[in-house]
Amino acid sequence: MSTELPVLKPADFASDQDVRWCPGCGDYSILAQMKKVLAETGKTRENTVFISGIGCSSRFPYYMNTYGMHSIHGRAPAFATGLKSTRPELDVWVITGDGDALSIGGNHFMHILRRNLDVNIILFNNAIYGLTKGQYSPTSKVGTVTKSTPRGSIDHPLNPISVAIAAEASFVARSIDTNIKHLVKTMIRASEHKGTSFIEVYQNCNVFNDGTWDYAKNKATKEEATLVLEHGKPMVFAKGTKGIRLNGFMPEVVDLEKVAQDDLLFHDEKADNSQLAFLLSRMRYPEFPEPIGVFRAVERPSYDQMINQQVTDARADKGDGDLAKLFGAGDTWSVK
Amino acid sequence: MISATDQFPPTSKPSESVSGVTVRLAGDSGDGMQLLGTQLTNTSALSGNDVATFPDFPAEIRAPRGTRAGVSGFQVQFSAEEIFTPGDGLDALVCMNPAALITNLGDLKKTGILIVNSDSFEAKDLKLAKLDENPLEDGTIEPYRTIKVAMTSMTRGAVEPTGLSVKLADRCKNFFAMGLVFWLYGRDVEPTLRFIDKKFSSKPEIAEANRLALKAGWHYGETTEDFASTYSVPAAELSPGTYRNVMGNQALAWGLITAAKISNKELFLGSYPITPASDILHELSKHKNFGVRTFQAEDEIAAVCSAVGAAFGGSMAITTSSGPGIALKGEGIGLGLILELPMIVIDVQRGGPSTGLPTKTEQSDLMMTMYGRNGDSPLPVIAARSPSDCFDVAIEAWRVASKFMVPVIIMSDGYIANGAEPWKIPDPSKFEKIEISHPDKPNDGDNFLPYKRDENLARPWALPGTPELMHRVGGLEKQDGTGNVSYDPDNHQHMVETRGKKVDLVAEFVDPAKVEGSSSGTLVISWGGTYGACHTAIKTCNAEGINVGHVHLRWLNPFPRNLGEIIKQYDKVLVPELNMGQLGSILRQKYLVDAKGLNKIKGKPFQVNEIVDGIKAIAK
Numbered sequence: 001m002s003t004e005l006p007v008l009k010p011a012d013f014a015s016d017q018d019v020r021w022c023p024g025c026g027d028y029s030i031l032a033q034m035k036k037v038l039a040e041t042g043k044t045r046e047n048t049v050f051i052s053g054i055g056c057s058s059r060f061p062y063y064m065n066t067y068g069m070h071s072i073h074g075r076a077p078a079f080a081t082g083l084k085s086t087r088p089e090l091d092v093w094v095i096t097g098d099g100d101a102l103s104i105g106g107n108h109f110m111h112i113l114r115r116n117l118d119v120n121i122i123l124f125n126n127a128i129y130g131l132t133k134g135q136y137s138p139t140s141k142v143g144t145v146t147k148s149t150p151r152g153s154i155d156h157p158l159n160p161i162s163v164a165i166a167a168e169a170s171f172v173a174r175s176i177d178t179n180i181k182h183l184v185k186t187m188i189r190a191s192e193h194k195g196t197s198f199i200e201v202y203q204n205c206n207v208f209n210d211g212t213w214d215y216a217k218n219k220a221t222k223e224e225a226t227l228v229l230e231h232g233k234p235m236v237f238a239k240g241t242k243g244i245r246l247n248g249f250m251p252e253v254v255d256l257e258k259v260a261q262d263d264l265l266f267h268d269e270k271a272d273n274s275q276l277a278f279l280l281s282r283m284r285y286p287e288f289p290e291p292i293g294v295f296r297a298v299e300r301p302s303y304d305q306m307i308n309q310q311v312t313d314a315r316a317d318k319g320d321g322d323l324a325k326l327f328g329a330g331d332t333w334s335v336k
Numbered sequence: 337m338i339s340a341t342d343q344f345p346p347t348s349k350p351s352e353s354v355s356g357v358t359v360r361l362a363g364d365s366g367d368g369m370q371l372l373g374t375q376l377t378n379t380s381a382l383s384g385n386d387v388a389t390f391p392d393f394p395a396e397i398r399a400p401r402g403t404r405a406g407v408s409g410f411q412v413q414f415s416a417e418e419i420f421t422p423g424d425g426l427d428a429l430v431c432m433n434p435a436a437l438i439t440n441l442g443d444l445k446k447t448g449i450l451i452v453n454s455d456s457f458e459a460k461d462l463k464l465a466k467l468d469e470n471p472l473e474d475g476t477i478e479p480y481r482t483i484k485v486a487m488t489s490m491t492r493g494a495v496e497p498t499g500l501s502v503k504l505a506d507r508c509k510n511f512f513a514m515g516l517v518f519w520l521y522g523r524d525v526e527p528t529l530r531f532i533d534k535k536f537s538s539k540p541e542i543a544e545a546n547r548l549a550l551k552a553g554w555h556y557g558e559t560t561e562d563f564a565s566t567y568s569v570p571a572a573e574l575s576p577g578t579y580r581n582v583m584g585n586q587a588l589a590w591g592l593i594t595a596a597k598i599s600n601k602e603l604f605l606g607s608y609p610i611t612p613a614s615d616i617l618h619e620l621s622k623h624k625n626f627g628v629r630t631f632q633a634e635d636e637i638a639a640v641c642s643a644v645g646a647a648f649g650g651s652m653a654i655t656t657s658s659g660p661g662i663a664l665k666g667e668g669i670g671l672g673l674i675l676e677l678p679m680i681v682i683d684v685q686r687g688g689p690s691t692g693l694p695t696k697t698e699q700s701d702l703m704m705t706m707y708g709r710n711g712d713s714p715l716p717v718i719a720a721r722s723p724s725d726c727f728d729v730a731i732e733a734w735r736v737a738s739k740f741m742v743p744v745i746i747m748s749d750g751y752i753a754n755g756a757e758p759w760k761i762p763d764p765s766k767f768e769k770i771e772i773s774h775p776d777k778p779n780d781g782d783n784f785l786p787y788k789r790d791e792n793l794a795r796p797w798a799l800p801g802t803p804e805l806m807h808r809v810g811g812l813e814k815q816d817g818t819g820n821v822s823y824d825p826d827n828h829q830h831m832v833e834t835r836g837k838k839v840d841l842v843a844e845f846v847d848p849a850k851v852e853g854s855s856s857g858t859l860v861i862s863w864g865g866t867y868g869a870c871h872t873a874i875k876t877c878n879a880e881g882i883n884v885g886h887v888h889l890r891w892l893n894p895f896p897r898n899l900g901e902i903i904k905q906y907d908k909v910l911v912p913e914l915n916m917g918q919l920g921s922i923l924r925q926k927y928l929v930d931a932k933g934l935n936k937i938k939g940k941p942f943q944v945n946e947i948v949d950g951i952k953a954i955a956k
């Protein structure tokens with residue numbers, strides 16, 4: 001008999017349930033890449049848990065042959081906190097959407113990031129409410145015309161990366177549903193990170209908001225519209241013809257025929273303060289290319305590690321809990 | 337160093353033995369009345385009396401000084417007999433200022449003693465209490481035996497050797513009052529001296545000042561001619577054993593810790609601070625060496641959801657709150673219900689609706705805990721009847737939750753939570769274990785069916801990390817057995833009914849109701865914190881020959897299996913509640929009985945005489 005553990009293939013992570021997303025939905029690709037990532041990183045099915053909220057993307061756990069919980073709207077981070085705090089050895093993923101994480105679940109999203117619970121959060125950003133059939137979301141652009149906003153939406157959108165950085169996230173990244181290689185690489189980085197890792201994925205909802213990320217995906221525009229972040233490297237895009245330079249506190253696009261690479265902004269995902277990451281998060285197309293990859297990856301103790309450490313320390317200090325000692329502490333008296 | 341014996345000599349005045357005393361200490365919320373009350377309670381319990389307390393304080397941490405809104409009170413009854421309430425009329429009332437006097441005097445018995453700090457009845461004090469006349473001079477206090485004590489000036493004099501500022505010296509006056517009250521009732525000062533040493537160990541000059549104030553109060557009693565005698569309350573005849581005092585929230589926390597221990601589980605609490613439930617969070621946080629993990633969540637919703645997550649992972653999961661928080665948790669509790677995971681939800685009720693009366697007691701969340709979730713979503717509901725009962729209730733709730741794979745709701749209230757009583761310390765080795773098992777292999781050939789049920793309709797509690805039992809749970813309706821999402825109409829009806837039936841089955845597992853008092857005539861049905869007042873009232877009425885029986889409900893859902901039969905034996909049913917008649921409505925609907933309500937919604941517990949009057953009004 002072989003003593004080696006069986007190596008799981010991506011298909012081993014598929015559950016027996018029919019996938020019910022609309023044909024052509026960007027969710028399919030993310031699901032497929034996830035199975036690859038788990039197989040590639042040698043994860044087991046029984047030690048992996050997917051927790052989601054409500055929305056199209058949140059059906060995700062049903063399709064994975066792992067443990068899973070399809071919870072309630074916006075609250076997946078809270079369920080994950082209870083689970084991971086008590087079972088730190090499990091590999092926990094939170095699957096959420098723009099409405100789920102940033103609207104109804106905005107509070108939990110912010111707090112899981114600052115606590116740095118060691119889970120991976122994937123936010124499927126399609127800038128629309130899909131499951132409720134097409135209302136604008138907190139990431140929809142001003143003026144988005146939907147059933148609930150016939151004259152166009154009037155609220156200013158949130159930028160998920162900026163929010164995550166402001167909420168003290170220790171790992172922040174962005175990728176794109178159809179950019180398969182990049183997505184896999186980014187998810188592997190997230191999985192390896194100790195602490196909360198957050199990935200915003202540009203995901204196409206071909207039914208209610210088709211083409212919203214086309215500029216970042218189409219052959220014709222994607223080189224100009226995106227910039228692949230690499231730690232320690234200068235910020236170069238458009239096939240090496242353009243770069244980003246800092247002018248005072250502001251980034252500017254420069255032509256590399258006129259400016260030397262050494263004068264460009266260099267990426268530092270490990271920077272102690274989050275100013276560079278925040279500055280990058282504010283770059284939006286068409287004024288700038290939109291960065292994809294890891295904005296920030298810093299080390300900080302995780303919540304689950306610390307909550308368990310306190311239990312270990314308390315046991316070391318006081319000994320394992322003894323009920324008789326607990327009840328008898330303080331003033332007592334006897335009745336004969 | 338002051339020792340108990342030489343500095344606090346026993347009184348040379350005559351001592352009158354009485355069977356029980358009810359004392360209320362009232363002052364400004366900054367006057368230290370709660371501390372004084374707690375010391376008097378502990379000391380009385382240590383001397384063998386049965387005790388029951390009722391702390392009553394404003395919602396504001398420091399309400400405007402000297403105003404009526406800022407009055408903080410602590411009532412304690414200590415007795416040579418077994419008692420169940422903090423007492424109705426007061427035998428003694430200590431008032432530190434005019435506002436305390438005017439808001440509390442109505443509860444003093446005509447034969448009672450009034451002790452006032454006469455230094456705090458200056459014009460400015462009267463103005464703060466919105467009084468035109470000085471109640472010490474206008475006849476208000478005429479009917480009572482009043483003892484005016486210049487507590488502020490005497491305290492200043494007593495602590496002078498420590499060189500404390502006037503401001504700090506004035507803070508010691510509650511210890512002066514304590515010394516006087518301790519002298520009057522022959523209480524032992526030793527526990528209080530120990531308390532002072534511990535509490536002020538880092539501030540020796542404050543400790544010394546408090547000791548001096550305590551001693552001055554004691555000696556004042558002995559020297560003044562206002563008191564001709566003292567009172568003594570002999571020890572009560574409690575069943576043999578070792579006792580201590582417990583408060584409701586503390587007992588609840590200890591019950592939870594015990595339940596975790598005897599079920600071999602680690603405890604997880606997800607909670608958000610809220611009055612009057614926060615002390616459970618505080619208490620549990622202290623006991624991490626029992627494997628307790630406490631999570632102070634960002635809000636009430638995250639608190640309940642984290643508990644569901646911990647339950648999924650195999651912990652004994654708990655969330656605690658009060659009414660406003662339970663309202664927010666509704667959807668999360670509903671998820672726990674449909675996931676069929678065991679957990680405990682605690683509602684320490686307070687006055688509602690909305691923010692209501694945060695520091696006052698009420699029983700007005702019953703309908704919410706029974707019905708306050710979307711869909712048909714019944715859950716077992718159990719209510720504690722007294723501070724020490726919280727301990728047993730916590731264990732029983734976890735027994736049911738883990739056996740039936742269901743969230744159980746525990747109801748307490750502000751009166752129980754902050755009240756204290758003696759508790760006979762149980763022997764930890766005698767607790768019956770709570771057996772919990774987790775499957776480690778498939779239960780249907782090679783398949784695992786996460787919703788395959790046992791004889792109690794409970795599903796298997798399979799934990800993440802177990803090979804071959806991978807499964808997904810969620811809030812969508814699920815097919816029985818497989819747990820897969822199902823929109824099938826017949827399956828939905830079956831599942832809703834099955835979840836309901838599971839709760840009904842709890843009635844077979846828990847004790848039937850017991851009747852106290854007469855077995856015919858009028859039946860009083862009560863629940864929760866009104867137990868003591870109802871029990872005492874029924875005893876009083878039975879002694880007067882009135883035909884009245886009493887059933888106190890521990891489980892509100894399901895009702896005890898024999899309750900219908902019991903109700904049939906009586907002509908009349910009276911349901912005293914601190915709400916508009918919530919249990920009464922449910923009883924009427926379920927048993928088609930003409931239950932009469934006795935309803936008080938004042939943020940205060942029932943007095944015994946109110947229940948007695950209610951019984952007399954309907955009983956023949």
Ligand code: SF4
Pocket residue numbers: 020021022024025026027056057126130131204205206207208
């Ligand atoms: S509605 Fe949009 S997001 Fe939802 S499954 Fe269909 S395509 Fe995907």
